[in-house]
Amino acid sequence: MEANKLVAQLSPGDRELIKIVQHGLPLVSRPYADIAARLSTTEQDVIQGLTRLINNGAIKRYGVVVRHRELGYKANGMVVWDIADDSVDELGSCIGKFSCVTLSYRRPRRLPDWPYNLFTMVHGRDREEVKQKVAEIVETCGLHDIDHAILFSTRRFKQRGASYTPPDNIEKPADYLKLRTAVDTAT
Amino acid sequence: MTDINTAFSELEKHIINDFQQDLPLSSTPFADMAERLGVSENEVLNTVNKLQESGVISRVGPVFTPNRIGVSTLAAMSIPSEDLECVARIISAFPEVNHNYEREHEFNLWFVVTASSEEHLAIVLHEIEQHAEYPLMSLPMMKDYFIDLGFKLQWA
Numbered sequence: 001m002e003a004n005k006l007v008a009q010l011s012p013g014d015r016e017l018i019k020i021v022q023h024g025l026p027l028v029s030r031p032y033a034d035i036a037a038r039l040s041t042t043e044q045d046v047i048q049g050l051t052r053l054i055n056n057g058a059i060k061r062y063g064v065v066v067r068h069r070e071l072g073y074k075a076n077g078m079v080v081w082d083i084a085d086d087s088v089d090e091l092g093s094c095i096g097k098f099s100c101v102t103l104s105y106r107r108p109r110r111l112p113d114w115p116y117n118l119f120t121m122v123h124g125r126d127r128e129e130v131k132q133k134v135a136e137i138v139e140t141c142g143l144h145d146i147d148h149a150i151l152f153s154t155r156r157f158k159q160r161g162a163s164y165t166p167p168d169n170i171e172k173p174a175d176y177l178k179l180r181t182a183v184d185t186a187t
Numbered sequence: 188m189t190d191i192n193t194a195f196s197e198l199e200k201h202i203i204n205d206f207q208q209d210l211p212l213s214s215t216p217f218a219d220m221a222e223r224l225g226v227s228e229n230e231v232l233n234t235v236n237k238l239q240e241s242g243v244i245s246r247v248g249p250v251f252t253p254n255r256i257g258v259s260t261l262a263a264m265s266i267p268s269e270d271l272e273c274v275a276r277i278i279s280a281f282p283e284v285n286h287n288y289e290r291e292h293e294f295n296l297w298f299v300v301t302a303s304s305e306e307h308l309a310i311v312l313h314e315i316e317q318h319a320e321y322p323l324m325s326l327p328m329m330k331d332y333f334i335d336l337g338f339k340l341q342w343a
Contacts, residue, residue: 010256018256024246027236029228030214047212053249053256054212061250061335063210064235066203068338070243072194078290078297092332102338105253106330107261114294114324119261123338151290151297158279158287158298160245 017049073123077130077150080116081143088118094141095120100133127152198226202234203243207337210247250335253328258308259301260327263294264319271296274319283311294324
């Protein structure tokens with residue numbers, strides 16, 4: 001599969017660099033020198049490596065990454081749409097252009113349980129604002145006849161940048177079993 | 188509700204909004220930010236640190252293109268409410284899970300799993316099902332229509 005090929009194209013050096021920068025730059029005057037020291041390489045190598053990952057498209061955006069909820073955008077609705085396969089490209093792009101939207105992905109349906117094939121994330125200060133934004137999207141992109149659902153989040157159990165852990169780092173199943181037992185006992 | 192117009196200082200607002208894209212790749216990025224904002228490097232470092240500690244900024248660094256350096260999927264489960272918290276904690280304990288949310292739907296637990304390869308992903312999904320003891324619906328991304336320009340706040 002295509003994704004696998006791209007994974008394979010990364011050099012071991014790129015992987016080491018990604019492992020360190022994925023959770024953010026150290027907050028010091030010369031963060032790349034700091035990273036270089038940990039990788040036993042040079043500051044210039046680190047900067048060049050990151051430049052390469054940006055230029056080859058592995059890094060989509062490079063800068064400050066914010067959390068919406070802490071900024072006062074308390075409501076986020078995952079809005080899912082059941083769109084005819086031949087219109088999904090056009091409508092996915094249309095929805096993806098709204099400033100309140102932070103994701104617009106096509107995903108497979110899983111019939112009969114799951115009929116929706118376009119996933120968009122809509123943020124607002126409260127649920128009403130999210131619903132208003134969805135109404136605007138329906139109006140602007142002409143989605144009146146398209147079935148959709150808004151799945152509001154009620155609890156966030158975990159949110160952090162993706163971790164690209166290699167397979168040998170998978171913890172032993174026994175650890176998870178222990179955890180399950182601990183949780184069961186605690187509740 | 189947080190009033191974003193009063194919750195943040197002018198410096199914080201600029202740090203939040205002005206550097207979400209194209210942070211300069213110089214050896215001193217925080218000094219560069221300071222120069223653009225007309226403050227000292229230390230003020231920038233202290234402010235970023237404070238915003239990071241309070242969770243407003245999750246990090247300064249890269250956002251990776253989905254499915255380019257790793258393989259990921261969105262997974263959903265339908266869990267009875269009395270078991271939800273327990274299952275959510277088990278799932279969050281996997282290092283490959285980076286987002287995990289309860290949502291209002293029959294499928295009430297939604298999480299993103301990111302791994303280094305298809306094989307690694309398949310193993311983790313299997314492990315999650317085993318330990319959560321509920322079936323999982325995997326919805327891998329087929330196409331990305333979103334151009335990530337960051338999330339700019341609109342101050343009144």
